[in-house]
Amino acid sequence: MIDSDGGQIWMHVWAIATAATVAAACALVGSFLVVRRLSLLGDAISHAVLPGIVLAVLAGGRPGGAGVFLGAVVAALVTVWLTNLLGTHAGLAEDAGAGVAFTTLFAIGVVLVSALASRVDIDPGCVLYGILELVPFDTVPIGGIEVPRALVAATIVLVGLVVGAVVFWKELVFAAFDPAAARAAGLPVGLLAAGLLVATSLATVAGFEAVGAILVVAMLAVPAAAAELVVRRFHLVIVVAVILGIVGSVVGYLAAWRLNTNAAGMIAVVLGIEYVVAALLAPGDGIVARIVSRESLRWRVACEDRLAALWRAEEGDAGALAPRTLVDSAAHVWLVCRGRVGSTAGGGLTQVGREEARVIVRSHRLWEAWLGRHVALPLDHLHPPAEWIEHHLGAEVRGRIAADLEEQGGDPHGREIPPEQTAPGTPPVLPR
């Protein structure tokens, strides 16, 4: 079979194409599962379809044929029914009930496969981690080209899922985010849920031959979870999930080929790495982004505190002039570089610096006054909260607080609250 480099390359191309198609289908379905907190369902179905597949093959269906898909759907429905049964009669929480149901069905499936290994063309190992490498050898002729049967089945499933998702897009999204309102609005929520169940079963069976039962779980959950961290709009989540799934399957297969190990497992590992990278680097929410934002907040606070200290020094509080910590000194240097503070020794605030400092001190004293008025706090407790909040008040809210206070004149300690701006029409400049 492998008689030329070209022929061998084609085998790999087919295998990769199959894996990628399966990954795309699973990522699509998985997005709905993850967003609706139904990842467990994916786990359950991917295990539970096994007896359905085995019985269908026993009854004469070919692996990958329509009968097998039907058997899988039936098995999935049985799982859900059992889970509900256990919930109502055994008082089991949903996750425990599903766990009992699908492990039992999976166990039955494995026993069937082992016992009937001669009559059923399913390898027990394949059940767990698929036989992606062998997929290119089972082909059907399509338009003169020998195409792997698994790829054909996966493509049909993928196309069907895409069409279904597009046609029912509005209803699916509505039901996903607010099932109660959707039901009240007359949407057939139960039908949509059943549809999701069927879609998961189809994707699972399509992935069965490629990556086996358990790694389908990774394909369903990981790309969608990673996509969720990176983008916030649902249609984008699906797109990113599908891309991550395809990339993961291609890279995983190639890596497995290089390292001479199981392709399905490697794909799962690559998907996991994608997730970790997404968790670290996601804009706004990622771990790196959060650390950066926290540190930049801390720096902004340090600079603003320094400006406020210099203002208070100008008002007459000479003790505030000297920098108290290393961070204070660093902030001072930075302010000099940015032209907020004079560069001469003992230099004070520049014009720009004074404007910014004014805003900080105004925020501080407005908040102290507001607290004094609305919250039953003693006088000596007002300074620390104002030290904190002064960095978070913007112009509009300051205006509302000032209006609320009817400009009672000074802050509770008797000092003057600086006005919003010195010259009318020039709004103060603030560090971003």
Next chain:
Amino acid sequence: MILAAADPPFTAAWALPYNTLVVAAGVASVGFAAGVVGSFAVLRRRALAGDAAAHATLLGVGLAFLAGGGRRDLPLLLAGALAAAIAALGCLVLIGRWTRTRDDAATAIVLGVSFGAGITLLSGITARGVAGSAGLEQFILGHTAGLTATDARMLGGLSLLAVCLVIMFLKESTLVAFDPSFAAASGWPVTLIDYGLVVLVALMVVVGLPAAGAVLVTALVVIPPVTARQWTDRVGIMLPLAGLFGLVSALAGVAVSSVVPRMPTGPLVVIAASTLLTTSLLVAPRRGGLARWLSARRTVAAWAEGRLLEIALRLEGAGPFTREQILARAPGAAAASAFRRLVRGAALEPVVVRGGGHAWRLAARGRELAAERTRRLAVWTEVLEAAREDARGQLTIDVPSPESILGAARLKSIRESAAAARGGPGPT
């Protein structure tokens, strides 16, 4: 010590080599400990975390195998498995704390990726033909055939340790499982105890690996406690009962697996445990399906009889009544069979009527029953007035005896307080 071959056939069947007995004892103790430890996992709703840990053990087994230079040394491999299991649980915690990903997705991620990594490693080891690697596959679905007596003793010892820890810290575990905020407010280190429980579950998962394999071992930890819960309402009984069910499941699975060598043990253990569960769901008293169905039938039957008696009392004033007359006032399928039962029980007696028809009237027994029903209703009304919450949910349509439902002592105290309230200065 093999029993003499001269024994009669049926004892020869029980003639087991010492090795097998030790292995059986080891597996039995693993099953028992899994049930006991699993009880808290189920009560604490942490079943699924154990699944993620279980799937990760494969990776640990592979790494330990490599680290040990290719020896199939069970303690070493299980140590690796334990490390991987705890690492997986740590990942779950990290994902929960540092990302927006929700619990269920996090479990699926850790489960799928760690299992994939494990498969990759094992497959890579096998592909390179490292000596001794063939046996590693057995950790996926479990295979006790290769267990030695030494291995079994180690597993048994670890199981015993786990059970001892649970018993020692029974009150702390129950408290934290039942009401963590109260426990925290009382000063208990809830997070520590929780982690301890989870690590114990990871330990049981690892110890159960040879018997059930990574994929299915959580079933051994989850299903027996669920089964035990159907039979009892008390933690003190649920724990040993779960242990018993786990023990039986593990032994059954191993026994069948030894008869059918090619079959992995894990699925057989799970099927045994599920069979026990299904049976319990049907048969268990009070909570079981059968018991509840029977009880519901009895309630309906008693209700129908009570209604007929009432109607009979009313009709009596106009003389004997016919069957049609009484049934006309009691619609419903249950009424006809209730009528038959009343007749059989001599609560209604036939009366000969001019013209040869059949009529009925209340017999002495029937009057007794009717009077008893009236008395019960009166007592229940008192209870409703004095202590409504005791009546709520207990007073069913068949008007059961208040003495049996509430208990004689409680009923007495309710009636006394009701009498005091009536005889007192006024309604409370």
Next chain:
Amino acid sequence: MSTTSAGLEFHDVTVAYGRRPVLWNVDLTVPGSCLFGIIGPNGAGKSTLLKAALGLVPLAGGEVRILGAPLDQVRGRVGYVPQRESVDWDFPVSVTDVVLMGTYARLGWLRRPGRVERSLAAECLDRVGLADVADRQIGRLSGGQQQRVFLARALAQQADVYFLDEPMAGVDARSQERIFRVLADLRAEGKLVVIVHHDLRSAAEWFDAVALIDMRLVATGPVAEVLTPENLRRTYAGRLDVLDEIGRAVAEGGRTP
């Protein structure tokens, strides 16, 4: 009633969920022996204030002192009745088992409840009127009975300060009366009882002093002084949006508009 010992003190307590403040700068002192109510609209942070006192949520600022000391030094003298929703009522324990849990902290690690603890539990059950259901599994009780089991457990803690979180929620009127009578007895014995409560009318009837909370302390003091129309308007008639917006800005690390 000793005037020098303050039962409960909040000094400038701020609590944040994540980075978002939900309680702002609460400064409050409660005397040592009294029936004290914490009142306010839904979501105002009343439960949060209680949990902050018990160390169940971290403080973003300020400190709490109970009986003049930090919580860790006086845990043995503090009793707690949490909300009923926090518990799985299908748990296989009996009423007596739950009440015995109140004695666990005193027993410490590894020791089991003995005769002394059991007779204490029986006493507490008697006090709340549940002696007859001592062996029932807790799921088979009515709402009022479940609440009283929690109360009995707190009584078993033999504390000097009791914290109750919405003890009257979902409980019928008769049980409420019963519970209140037990609490009044506790106050008569010189204990401090702090209750988060949702109903203004019964608050006016039952409590000695109250604190009005709406994301911050609006007013505190004897009931008649605090429950004035002006104060109630400030608490209940519309949230201060300013606090919401600032809270969001703080959570994001930026400025408000």
